[in-house]
Amino acid sequence: MTFAQVFDPLFRVPLANGFLLALVLPLLGAYVRLRNEWLAALGLAQVTAAGGVMAILVGVHPLAGSLGAAVLAAAIKGRTERSGNDVYAVLLFFGWSAALLGAANSTRGEELSHSLLEGQLYFTTWANLGAALALVTVVATAGTWLSKRLLLEHFFPESLAANGASPWKLHLAFDLLVAFSVALATESIGVMATFALVFLPPWVSFRIAASWTRALVHCAGFSLTAYLVAFVLAIVLDQPFGPMLVGTLVAGSLVLLPFRARR
């Protein structure tokens, strides 16, 4: 393929869809990392993949199955009232097992299982783009409010409860937002690319940024740059997008990690 094909109208919707996801996922990932729940994306992505496969087995649209599974996982996690990676590790094992067992018992399920694991960005539609736009709108609208409370709750854990607020509602709202985002991303770019977008930019930015605000800017900048590079390389070199994105993010992380904030 040639570079000119990057601008083919066929790729505009996938490009825009992935761009929005690459903007939002690392920002959410910063708060996931703050809560020491960096396994969340992988656990939720596996569960949503399982939800998509199971949906096919019972004749429901895979995206509905993925979103349903994500909401269920967030609710289960909320019921445990625990932060940290333990619950997400259990969800990861359950999702992996259910997705592969479901795939083994259905031809279409097997096909979908492969596409969810590897990603199928080039086949995403206006429906995916609309959902990604809705996600960006929610994050842009509620982001500042949510950010302040998540940081406050992290550094002064008793302050919300002491002033009559319900920390569990905050946790549930955030868990649902992450679950919804991961479900959408898994459907578009696959399990591992979703995990990489949530994990790698915050991992690097937390080390090199001089402030929280700059860390968020770094997260988004690094993620979007890596996404655009991977998108072009995947088309020009005729390679699968998911592995190309993960590889680009890893390479970018290794380049950026030696830089450290001066203060």
Added chain:
Amino acid sequence: MSDEPILSYRGVVAGYAKPVVGPVSFDLGPGDVLGLVGPNGCGKSTLIGALTGTSKVLSGEVVRKPGTTIAYQRQRPVRETDVPLRADELLRLTAATAEPPPSLRPLLKTRVDRLSGGQFQLLTVWACLGGDARLVILDEPTNNMDPDAVAALAELLLSSRGDRAVLVVTHDARFFTEVPARVLEVGR
């Protein structure tokens, strides 16, 4: 009524499945500083938990003046090894808009994970005192602090009393030789 207590503990026995501490009674009004003093493990934090919801009131009652906002600096405040939040960003979280004390000013642009334990402790104390909360609870605020930092903390407390109430929980009764306060011994 202007002299209505901001916080009252009336015969409070606090604990979890079983009683840990109490009965304890006190009133805390505007401008008051009350020290809850006792050895480690005597139930001081459990007593405060009865107010914040982390422990239960098993008998008696905790009465809080309606509309009272609380700033709470917990024992062993969370301090991460790799979180890029700057000191001034942390102060903005609690709306601590008052002019910070001289000892903190040079640190405002520093990431909190690059501060020493004592500096971070002082910062979190100011995050509570520098805002407009009517009731400030400081749980073991002298932890990790060297004598200079303890002196700075005492100065912060004295200079920012205003018409708020401050409840200081500590195992170190010597702190109140520097800060005039009512002292209530817990666990005796």
